Amino acid sequence: MIRAQVLVCGGTGCTSSGSKAIQQAFEEQIEKNGLVDEIKLVQTGCFGLCALGPVVIVYPDGTFYSKVTPEDVSEIVSEHLLKGRVVDRLVYKDTGDLNTIIENVSLSDTAFYKAQKRVVLRNCGVINPENIDEYIAMDGYQALGKVLTEMTPEEVIKVVSDSGLRGRGGAGFPTGRKWDMARNLVKDADQKFVACNADEGDPGAFMDRSVLEGDPHAVIEAMAIAGYAIGATKGFIYVRAEYPIAVKRLEIAIGQAREYGLLGKDIFGSGFDFDLELRLGAGAFVCGEETALMTSIEGNRGEPRPRPPYPAVKGLFGKPTVLNNVETYANIPQIILKGAEWFASMGTEKSKGTKVFALGGKINNTGLVEVPMGTTLRQIVEEIGGGIPNGKKFKAAQTGGPSGGCIPAKHLDVPIDYDNLAAINSIMGSGGLIVMDEDNCMVDIAKFFLEFTVDESCGKCTPCRLGTRKMYEILDKITKGQGTLEDIDTLEELANYVKANSLCGLGQTAPNPVLSTLLYFRDEYIAHVVDKKCPAGVCKDLLSFTIDPEKCKGCTKCARNCPVGAISGAVKQPHVIDQSKCIKCGACMANCSFGAISKQ
Amino acid sequence: MKSLAELSAIREKMKEKVVLREGTGETRVVVGMATCGIAAGARPVLNAFVEGVSKAGLTDKVTVTQTGCIGVCQYEPVVEIFEAGKEKVTYVKMTADKAAEVIERHLKGGHVISEYTITNYQL
Numbered sequence: 001m002i003r004a005q006v007l008v009c010g011g012t013g014c015t016s017s018g019s020k021a022i023q024q025a026f027e028e029q030i031e032k033n034g035l036v037d038e039i040k041l042v043q044t045g046c047f048g049l050c051a052l053g054p055v056v057i058v059y060p061d062g063t064f065y066s067k068v069t070p071e072d073v074s075e076i077v078s079e080h081l082l083k084g085r086v087v088d089r090l091v092y093k094d095t096g097d098l099n100t101i102i103e104n105v106s107l108s109d110t111a112f113y114k115a116q117k118r119v120v121l122r123n124c125g126v127i128n129p130e131n132i133d134e135y136i137a138m139d140g141y142q143a144l145g146k147v148l149t150e151m152t153p154e155e156v157i158k159v160v161s162d163s164g165l166r167g168r169g170g171a172g173f174p175t176g177r178k179w180d181m182a183r184n185l186v187k188d189a190d191q192k193f194v195a196c197n198a199d200e201g202d203p204g205a206f207m208d209r210s211v212l213e214g215d216p217h218a219v220i221e222a223m224a225i226a227g228y229a230i231g232a233t234k235g236f237i238y239v240r241a242e243y244p245i246a247v248k249r250l251e252i253a254i255g256q257a258r259e260y261g262l263l264g265k266d267i268f269g270s271g272f273d274f275d276l277e278l279r280l281g282a283g284a285f286v287c288g289e290e291t292a293l294m295t296s297i298e299g300n301r302g303e304p305r306p307r308p309p310y311p312a313v314k315g316l317f318g319k320p321t322v323l324n325n326v327e328t329y330a331n332i333p334q335i336i337l338k339g340a341e342w343f344a345s346m347g348t349e350k351s352k353g354t355k356v357f358a359l360g361g362k363i364n365n366t367g368l369v370e371v372p373m374g375t376t377l378r379q380i381v382e383e384i385g386g387g388i389p390n391g392k393k394f395k396a397a398q399t400g401g402p403s404g405g406c407i408p409a410k411h412l413d414v415p416i417d418y419d420n421l422a423a424i425n426s427i428m429g430s431g432g433l434i435v436m437d438e439d440n441c442m443v444d445i446a447k448f449f450l451e452f453t454v455d456e457s458c459g460k461c462t463p464c465r466l467g468t469r470k471m472y473e474i475l476d477k478i479t480k481g482q483g484t485l486e487d488i489d490t491l492e493e494l495a496n497y498v499k500a501n502s503l504c505g506l507g508q509t510a511p512n513p514v515l516s517t518l519l520y521f522r523d524e525y526i527a528h529v530v531d532k533k534c535p536a537g538v539c540k541d542l543l544s545f546t547i548d549p550e551k552c553k554g555c556t557k558c559a560r561n562c563p564v565g566a567i568s569g570a571v572k573q574p575h576v577i578d579q580s581k582c583i584k585c586g587a588c589m590a591n592c593s594f595g596a597i598s599k600q
Numbered sequence: 601m602k603s604l605a606e607l608s609a610i611r612e613k614m615k616e617k618v619v620l621r622e623g624t625g626e627t628r629v630v631v632g633m634a635t636c637g638i639a640a641g642a643r644p645v646l647n648a649f650v651e652g653v654s655k656a657g658l659t660d661k662v663t664v665t666q667t668g669c670i671g672v673c674q675y676e677p678v679v680e681i682f683e684a685g686k687e688k689v690t691y692v693k694m695t696a697d698k699a700a701e702v703i704e705r706h707l708k709g710g711h712v713i714s715e716y717t718i719t720n721y722q723l
Contacts, residue, residue: 002617003650003664038647040617060663084633084666127618136607137614145604261602269602 002040004081006030007057009125011046011213012206012245013367014053018070022054025073030081039081045214045249047125049112051366052092057125064110066092112365115384117346119354120207120330121370124214129249132256135217141262143333144221147228148270153183156229160332162340164352169197169288169325170400170429171505172351172418181312182230182322192232193321194223196329197293198239198246201285202401203452205432207356208326210368212239212246215330216253220276222332224263227274230322234275238293241280250278285402285456289504290323292458303460304504325430327356347373351417361398361434362388374415377407381435392437396520400429402449402456403509405516406442425516427509441538442521443528447475449513457506464507467498471514479539483529492518533600540584543599547588549574551596558588558597616659627662627707629653631694632678634669640676641695648696649679652703662707675721681706690718 008014008023026041047055052066056076063086065076072090079085092110118124127134135141147156161176182192196219200208212219223235239247254276257263265273279297286292287302294316296302315321331353335343344352351373357380360366364386371380377397381387388394396406405426407414414420418428436445450472459465474491477483495511495518502508518525527533534542547558547567554572559565566582569575577588589597631637631646649664670678675692679702682688689712691702698716705711714720 001647001651001654003646004666038650060665082633083635083638083668084631085668133610133614134618136610137618139611141607142611145607149604266602268604268607 001037003038005040005042005059006081007042007044007059007125009045009047009053009055010043010129010245011050011053011124011210012243013046013050014055015245017053019054021070022056022068022073025070026056026077029074029077033077033082035077035081042128043130044127045124045129046121046210046368048116048121048210048368048370049092049365050368051364055092061086064092065090111386112367112369112384115375115379116370117354117372118370119334119346120211120327120356121214121368122334123218124210124368127215129214129216130252132217132253132260132262135215139337140217140333141221143336144224144228144262145268147225147336148268148272153229153231156225156336157183159336159340160229163335163343164340164347164350165328165331165335165343166351166418167325168327168331168355168430170403170427170431172428175324175328178312178324179226179229179322181310182232182320185313186320189231189320191234191317191319192230193316193319194226194230194232194235195294195297195316195321195323196223196235196237196239197288197290197323197325198237198243199281199288199293200240200243200326200430201283201288201456202403202430202432204360204434205358205401205430207358207368207431209243209246211326211330211356212243213249216246216249217257218330218333219326220250220253220257220263222329223276224267224274225332225336226322226324226329228272230320232322233273234277236277236279236297236316238279238281238287238297240283242283247278247280254278284458285452286458286504286506289506291504294321294323303458304506306503327431348415348417348420350419355416355428355431357431357433359385359433359435362392362437362440363435364389371416373417376413376415378412380416380433381412385435388435388437392439394435395438395440396436396442398434398436398445398513399432400427400509400512401432402452403427403505403512404429404432405512406436406445406520408520425512425519427512439536439538441479441534441536442517442524443475443479443534444536444538446513446517447472447479450475450510453506453510457510461501461503461507463498463501464503464510467494467502468507468510470494471498471511475514478525478528479534480541481528481532481539483525485526485529488518488522488525488529537599543584544579545577545582545584545586545589545597545599547575547577548596548598551594553594553596555593557591557593561587561591563587616654626684628682629662629664629707630667630680630682631664632668632670632676632680633666636669636673637676637678640673640693642677644696645677645679645694645699648699649703652700653707656703656708658703658707672718675718678718691716692718692721 030039056065056068157179165175166172263275281287284302287296289304292302292304311321354370354372356370369384396408398406411424421428454468454472457464474487495514499511527535552574559567566578633642653662677694679691679694
């Protein structure tokens, strides 16, 4: 009889920090201590606190161990599992409040988890994603059963519409309306399709990957429900080939679902047939755009095409198609089971439910969080994220990746939903949330994202192909201190033009990082152009390192560490940096023991 | 899968295996499993609770877990039962048979078996 279970994270984050070796160590130690019949080892998906990986949870007490090494395992087994003594030194210490470090033994008590509401991620880190039985135990496939045996397709669409669920890929189109259009706009279609967008391309976003790795059956079940609702018998999941664990678990999950007859012919004896296929994307950012994605599934080069016609009318292979994002689908089974009212009770007036964010950048708790819509950015950054490391000050948060904008400190208390973010010139996006502190240069950030979109522009339409390139060139000029005030105006004009005239979402949103930084941080642009200074000290061409002769003791450490021999001076005499030779690498500053070197 | 009944059968069969991870039932049975407890025979007691609770169909409500030494080593194996809104009950010198009795009378019936509690031994 199993009395305790050890859950080891097998998500991508923890796998790369070595969770496989830990799993093996547990197997060996459990065997060695004769606990095979009492302790069960389970590999799960992502728990969310990736920065602290590899993570291990011991149930029923919910003890949360972080940064576990294979060497720690024998201690956990002999102390905790055998004798019931929690291994304190490995227990996750709450970083929520740096002044009062509280030791948390139970996972659900930590500040990181307490403020979260896990709907989409409910099974991530709880079940073994490679075992369909565990998903079924958590009410899995009950929603599909209910839909096929008790509900008409119209009723399914009505529940989804009433729930207020909107597309989690970023644009926020009402999911119920999308399904309704795919069901009703084309009456005489001989074939319809359901597709899932798992081409998570935003740098820093990984919530879709985590759902696929941690709870793949939720997406499969939801796609079958969508198929029933619109009258499709075939579905495609378009997933990045760079997500090998997600791909593997999807393959296993699809195989198990077929074996159980939850995919295939005559599901639940209802006469409804549905099957799924995987399509691996090669990693082009534009393939996350719906029309380009479908073109790629069809076997062609991933390029967008003009809309209308919308996919609901003419999608995959010219047939009506519903295309939703992974996170959108992951909400569906629970909406069916718990009802539209339950879902609509969470969130704000126009944005219902929860949203998963991938927290990254200058933040203590890097990881995956799920919060009700309407949670403020401040709560996410300060409470759940545990604030900014090294006592630095919050400068901005970037949402929506290369398509999104920056939210400055003055908007920290805006409740996050689709409409509020749009009103402050950002977008919800797929859920990447990158936190920036005072050491980040906003011009440099805009340049970083533009460089990305220049690379990823498919080149089909001119505004995007040339416009993003020109914008990048202007930004590059500004960061090098060669910009003029006129350049800033040209940049803004160009950004608005590209936004208005590009063919697809990639080009239409590519200028957002520029426009929002211009809106909130124009003074930084002006500092680069007029004063030839980078206030954050990032843009190398505008920096100069100087030695304060008062503080310099003449220890020669800086001169010895300078890779280009730019520092000269006699022993015990103040040293000097030759600005014409200096490459601004910062090695001197990092090595000075007296704080005599400053950059500005 | 030809029917909902089949699905429910799998669900019922598996439910017990994952219910541990839903964490806290309303009642917690904590068995002292330090060296003193193990030496006094806490392991059969712990296993008796795990099995008995499951057999009695109480897994949704009762969480069986372990702890270290609580400091009354001469009374081990010690089992503490925490119920929401009630005083904690400490059973001492437990055996697997007594565990079965506690499940039957205390966890199911709601009556504390006072002759097994620490108050009966101390002072």
